[in-house]
Amino acid sequence: MKKIFMFLAVMGVMAFSAQNAAAQDEQAAEPAATEVAAPAAEEVLPEEVPMHQALKTKFIEGGAGFMALVIACLILGLALCIERILYLALSKTNTKNLLAKVEAALEEEGIEAAAQICFNERGPVASIFYQALDRLIKGQNLEEAEKALVSYGGVESSRMEQNLSWISLFIAIAPSLGFLGTVIGMIQAFDAIMVAGDMSPAVVAGGMKVALITTVGGLIVAVILQIFYNYILSQVESLTIEMEDASISLMDILVKYQK
Numbered sequence: 001m002k003k004i005f006m007f008l009a010v011m012g013v014m015a016f017s018a019q020n021a022a023a024q025d026e027q028a029a030e031p032a033a034t035e036v037a038a039p040a041a042e043e044v045l046p047e048e049v050p051m052h053q054a055l056k057t058k059f060i061e062g063g064a065g066f067m068a069l070v071i072a073c074l075i076l077g078l079a080l081c082i083e084r085i086l087y088l089a090l091s092k093t094n095t096k097n098l099l100a101k102v103e104a105a106l107e108e109e110g111i112e113a114a115a116q117i118c119f120n121e122r123g124p125v126a127s128i129f130y131q132a133l134d135r136l137i138k139g140q141n142l143e144e145a146e147k148a149l150v151s152y153g154g155v156e157s158s159r160m161e162q163n164l165s166w167i168s169l170f171i172a173i174a175p176s177l178g179f180l181g182t183v184i185g186m187i188q189a190f191d192a193i194m195v196a197g198d199m200s201p202a203v204v205a206g207g208m209k210v211a212l213i214t215t216v217g218g219l220i221v222a223v224i225l226q227i228f229y230n231y232i233l234s235q236v237e238s239l240t241i242e243m244e245d246a247s248i249s250l251m252d253i254l255v256k257y258q259k
Contacts (some may be wrong), residue, residue: 067217069177074221080163081228088160088235093123095246099253102129106257111136124156124239124245130251132250142254149247156243160236164229173223176220185214 098121105114115133118126131152132145 067214068219070174070221073170073174074224077167077225080167081232084163084232088239091123091160091239093125095125095242098126099246099249103157103253125158125243128152128243128247129250142258146251152241153247157240160239164232166248167225167229171222171229174221175218178215181214
């Protein structure tokens with residue numbers, strides 16, 4: 001009987017020890033699992049590439065030769081656009097205020113004073129006003145003054161449209177260069193197929209990538225320049241309408257002055 005109790009006691013101790021050992025193993029395994037899971041949870045995400053670095057990479061991948069020509073079109077086109085925008089901004093005048101000054105000068109001091117006011121003002125409207133008043137100072141009639149308004153109005157309109165033909169040229173050239181790069185990229189792809197004797201995507205990927213990048217670059221440049229070009233055209237049209245309306249108002253003032 002004692003042996004039985006001794007056996008049961010030993011079995012109980014062994015079971016208790018085994019249970020404690022299992023519990024300790026589970027506790028030790030939990031930090032280990034946490035340590036293993038931690039690196040998985042803290043997976044290194046790909047770093048975001050800066051914008052300028054991405055553009056530089058695409059520029060190199062597209063081929064420095066054609067991409068440099070496309071960028072040159074963008075730089076030159078933007079330079080001309082900025083020059084035209086500044087010129088047109090400085091050409092704007094307060095037409096109503098100028099007409100009021102001219103009318104007051106005609107009534108109080110005469111044509112010379114009105115012409116001097118126009119000479120001191122900036123912009124195409126004041127310039128054509130001065131030309132018309134100068135004709136009257138020289139003894140010519142209102143018809144000659146009106147002809148001067150029309151003639152010099154055309155001259156000022158041409159000055160406002162200066163360099164627009166170059167901007168339109170760059171708008172046309174940029175996508176053309178992109179398409180030329182596309183054709184060259186396709187030729188490179190077919191050359192790679194011929195050399196490798198295989199039609200696998202890896203063989204043609206390089207040439208196709210060059211083709212697509214140059215096309216995208218040319219189209220982006222054309223879109224940017226086209227937006228500026230249309231804005232400049234709208235400003236030119238606005239100033240032209242303003243000149244025509246102001247010319248009519250000036251002729252009415254001169255007819256009133258002559259009477």
